[in-house]
Amino acid sequence: MPHPPQKALLAELYGRRLLRDEISMLQTALDSYLQAETILKEPALITQNHRLFCVRCGNQHPERFAKHPCARCQRICTYCRHCIMLGKVRSCEHLYSTKIQPRTSSHHSHVLNWKGTLSPGQTKASEAVIKAIEEQSALLIWAVCGAGKTEMLFHGLEHAFTKGYRVLLATPRTDVVKELTPRLTNVFPTVPIASYYGGSDAKDPSTPFIIATTHQVLRFYKAFDVIIVDEVDAFPYSYDKSLQYAVTEARKPNATMIYLSATPDKPLRQTPGLQTIKIAKRYHGHPLPVPTFRWCGHWRRKLQKSTLPQNVLDWLKQRQRKPVFLFAPSVALLTQISAALHKHSLPHQTVHATDPNRHTTVEAFRKGDIKLLVTTTILERGVTIANLDVAVLGAEDAVFTESALVQIAGRVGRSTDDPTGDVLFFHYGRTKAMLAAKRHIQQMNREGDE
Template structure:
């Protein structure tokens, strides 16, 4: 066993050597470089800065994952008999004999000025919200909610807040449940904070290791952080899979410093947050007007069947023909990924010359297809609700087929409708809910959009 002074010196040397890469991280010991594993095992579990903790802990007869806090299932065992965590399995297996390494958070990042390199200008309403958010955190608020309609410029509203933290050498995380949202946000933040070290982390990203002061990630990636962030911005807090998942809520809270602060962003915040805001338990900042000053596009409800055998009905073809004739770019949302090939085949039979493709959550070319469509490739993209948020495209029309399907809830329909009318210039973008009957979700979504426009002064 090393003497105390030798142990402290060895630990300090490890922090100096590896801290730039592992600051604020919570990682499985077995995933670290071999030389670091050896040094950490020699150091033992008594470090003052680096923590070496068991992968699981017991409370009575129950076992819990140290990384994500989930209870281990007794019917899930390795051949050795060890229990393991199924809740965070996708990010590496934690079992009873695993060890987690928690590196200390970076105390202070070096700052290159100017921190904010964005040259845009906020509207008066956006500027007012920015100042309110700053004041809230300066007065000690631990968490706040920004509720703003789709296309209001939520990301830009956060820029000055992020600047305030980065300029003080503090660390900021910007997370979302959706990969597509992260891919949309990351390049915008890169431009806005060009002198700040940044990283993009999700299951399909391969970041270059660096001392990242600004981290963009999916919420699942937060299981790999421990008390890392001074400010954590959580975008699309109502989106699957975050909403209603207690594991993701735990890892989100665990990833923030004890004195850290959080900001929730949403155009359709969940009911629990709205109730907390009404009770005065959650400071709420609201913006009901898009940055360009025009109202949200009101959806049009069209009744009819989609298929007649395997052909699109005449009503649906007559609806799409004028859009395609004007060379409009179209997003078509369908309720289930399994039916996408049928929808695509029917579209190509009805309009043989149209360039179209499909994309869904498990599509191996998902990122490339979305990037291509964003870049102007193809006229029609058929998709599921994975693109209900996180994709900003100028001048597109949106068609929701089988909009009365249970997979389309109120929030998803409002978000889907928010894909249109986002550009500064108005070119008559349209959104249509195509259905056999007007479901409660359709009715409420249309009503909510109308109410939002009234709040915005329209």
């Protein structure tokens, strides 16, 4: 019988569930761990209720599986298309995990390095977070855009680290991971923090505080005592059952779940046993800017002639010295809008999700080098720019859901120095979503006044 290999080798599997390719240890070491049942091995694709089921991502849609001649098993084998961005899960493969958990010996105390003060709303939320962590319960923080939700977490996080808990903060966007990591490192300078996103090089999954995109969560397994899901309503999380599955798989059995959202959908709000705290006021105490609807006729036809509706042009010309986001319904329309703006000598840049210059463009906008940015819904969240005005062209388009429109309006008036600004919905026919978004904002303002 071979000697069991050193425990250090196991570290890469702590709180993880990985494919063979994702584990670096040699086959001999893996074999002896399997024999000792220190590492567990399970089929990666199984049949459940007569349906294929991907154990990594929870996919069970028949159309999201495919077959291919497999180089590994030399047969025609099935793989999961749904989580393929993390490497192929095939029917001839297994997932590996370990029951052994890293010892949470490092109880961090006095870890919070933050001298700011919380608004009354933030204080209420902060206390609820601490309580949820103590009681290992589930909490939804429904906080308006600009309420300052990151600060609401500070005291709860401190409490969790003091107890030696492992914490995951999951967020749909890589941008947000990159923005939050340095910010939280400043606030918790003695707590090791690792960030996981596509292309990141974080290696140690036993780090007590992990900030990850929701996709990366698919590789974690029974790892966390506290899970915070940021922007729980945001694409892709709300449309993607597999990411909910990922969060469920990543938690330890009694984990605290904290959901953050400005626009939670009904199914979430009605989750049994989920306590909700509503923060209807921004941290600076000013109301949310209410959108104005402006009919602009058949704007698509205008774009085909490389021009824009007159009221849109007038509005843009009036704000040539102010930062402005102009939201468009699709990437395809950005080129047409850009051509029209050129024709009217309005300097601008465009940006969309897969734009290779996306980060430099947003950075130039932040610095004030660009004043007008024409964007898809990619910038609807997570971006804070002072003195911003926003307009939506074609607010009636189906991509502009109630939640997207509330988020877009929520970009405006975020700084204490300039808490107001314009939110214009240019449209060719009002939609239910537009009306719902406006009602939502007005309702939050009423509640904020109470």
